[in-house]
Amino acid sequence: MKVLKKDPEKCIACHACEETCSKLYFKEENPDKACLRIKETDSHPEIITCTQCGECIDICPVIAITRDKNGIVRIDQKKCVGCFMCVGFCPELAMFMHDDYIEPFKCVSCGQCVKVCPTGAIYISEE
């Protein structure tokens, strides 16, 4: 299973990953619409990513969240009723939503963000 991993000490908070992700997902460079987040703190930045742990699968009241054959946790937007329980219950806080949309969104380990990271602070790992 491919999982997006992080090495926060290398992160320089350039936000290129967020921009790439939101552009890919929502055709818009907007960090609030990215499937991962870089949170700037007093020390090194915090990188918030999905670990594909799957806690959200059991939380979903309509079984809209499942693990695909590659092990990636995915949301079926058609089934989703937009309750955002998965957002509140994610142990990594890596299930995201935006008021422009009525369904949440999350990282599917596609790796596009990794390609634009200048320091290797994020990388795809085979688990």
Place this chain on the structure above:
Amino acid sequence: MILNEYKYELGTIERGYNNRSLYINLSDNTIKEKEVTQFMKDKFIGGKGFGLWYLWNAVTPETKWNDPENEIVIAHGPIAGITQYPGSGKSLVVTLSPLTHMPMDSNVGGYFGPYLKFSGFDALELQGKAEKDVIIFIDGNRGIVQIMESDVEEKDSHLLSEILTDRFAKNEEDKKNVSVVSTGSAADNTLIGLLNFSFYDIRRKAVRLKQAGRGGIGTVFRDKKIKALVVRFEGTKGNLNNPADQGKINKAGIKLHREICLLDDKQNRMRKIGTANIIEIMDQYDLLPTHNYKFGSHKDTYKISSDKFQARVTQGLPDGCWYGCSLSCAKAADDFIPETGPYKGQKVIVDGPEYENAAALGSNIGVFDRDAVLELNFYCDTYGIDTISFGTLTAFIMECYENGILDKEKTGGLELYFGNKEAALELIHQMARGEGFGKIAGLGIRRMKKIFIEEYGADADFLNDIGMEQKGLEYSEYLSKESLAQQGGYGLTNKGPQHDEAWLIFMDMVNNQIPTFEDKAEALHYFPMFRTWFGLMGLCKLPWNDIVPEDNKYTDEPAKIPEHVQNYVDLFNGITGKNIDKHELIRQSERVYNFQRIFNIRMGYGKRIHDRTPYRSMGPVTEEEYLSRQERYDNQLKELVGIDPEGMTTKEKIAALRKYREDQYEKLTDAVYQRRGWTMDGVPTIKKLKELDMDIPELIEVVEQHL
């Protein structure tokens, strides 16, 4: 056979309202739409406000519960159907009650309310009586309402709801889009019938039931010869209410989901065990009704404690009764095998146990046996009987039996002493079959008292003291003896002694936060008004205070949960685009609360005399009760009453304590009426109605006769 079919234009919900309701008359099979007016929205908001308003217009002061003009109104409310905030899928059911002869309202989960809303209606009004059993079907995607003759043989809800879900769903995947309202065979033969609202549990692949339990609404349903209501709506999404500000709703919802995620395990364990989490806590504080409310605890409570039930709750995944309820108090025991009755030996699902059921069907009737509680719970639900009324009236019968007022001859052989689970189960089966002593028991405590006094020569004073009913409705399951505020919380209510208006025991008795009459009166103003609001909106009470923010205790008014009150203000404003604050929220409720009081008065009740309560709710009736807590009562005589109990007989001490406590209740009543803006006879004043913009001519006309 289809008796009538009505086609309607599908519409969209605007800011929480469809602006129309559905009216059905079963006497002549009329089906029509009615406009929901601005007047209705301004004065009554929605939910039970709409239910009460429609009922007011349908009946006269002479209308009886079984007259054709009586209605059952099912309405949700402007916030209902949102998926982002826990507890937002409730239906409010209103009818003239066979137990109280006044308007009854009951708040119930399940998918019917939201699907009715998404199908295009803010309320469903059912009037008239059918000749033969009918099923009413609303197809919310095709815009069709049908009244059809029922061809279903089954009479009990767990089967009925399953059969009708199968029939009206296109396939397995579609079952979640169907919700059924039904009752069971005992609703035909008793006055304590309830309504089961279904939702399809996609993980269990089974139909689950939630109950509109109180006040005999299921009895009215069967009197109208309704077998079931079915709604089907495909396409639930998070924005169907077309709210003014979706972001406001999302924000409040996610904040609460997070709070529940982090704190529920440390607070009330609603996700793990639900309301049953308080069984042993109530016992510990001497508040768990035991042996017809004689006592508040029992040495065997551990046998029905929450961990015993938790061990029987299956699947291990929390269930909500509407999408987005992360508090998820709903629970079920799969593969339960009843040992008695028509479903003996079959595997069934028991929804629950709720705290109320464990107390009503357990400690209050002396049955400290987990599986017996579950079996009674299962049969109450599927037969369509209110567990609270059943438990409380059975406890009354058992005390009568142990006092020789009843015997085997009068009960047709049932040995109804405390703890006899076989007799309790047989009583419920008799209610379902409409046989034997079950028929008498099913009339409720008020009518039983009359029969026992007039036909069996029982002592009227004793029965009135121990019969735990008021306004005709059986008490719910908390011991109020040591909390004057809770005595008022039960007694000074609109529909009867149900704790949904105010639950003040801890504030009053344990934490001593409301010591004076004025403090108690303020609490008995604020909390009933605040809690009424849930019923106007289509909301559940539990996510308000069964989870609290971590810093709640540092706020100015922790009992009100200020942050959650603000959430509700945000939800209402987010949906409707209005700009209310927490004070206007209370005024919205006050309008409907006072309207309901006046409705009671119009029906010949709703005055001070009807707010009196049985002495068992206030203090020890018998020597056995007094002696069981003698030190407590003796001390109270010394410290509160100013009497030295030394040398007094127990009888004298009981009388002295009673005089004091009854006087306290009268003083409390004075203070509460004053705070609510009522006369000392309990009638809302015209000044109060003017303040609330509720000086509607037809209300003034009623109150004027009583001022």
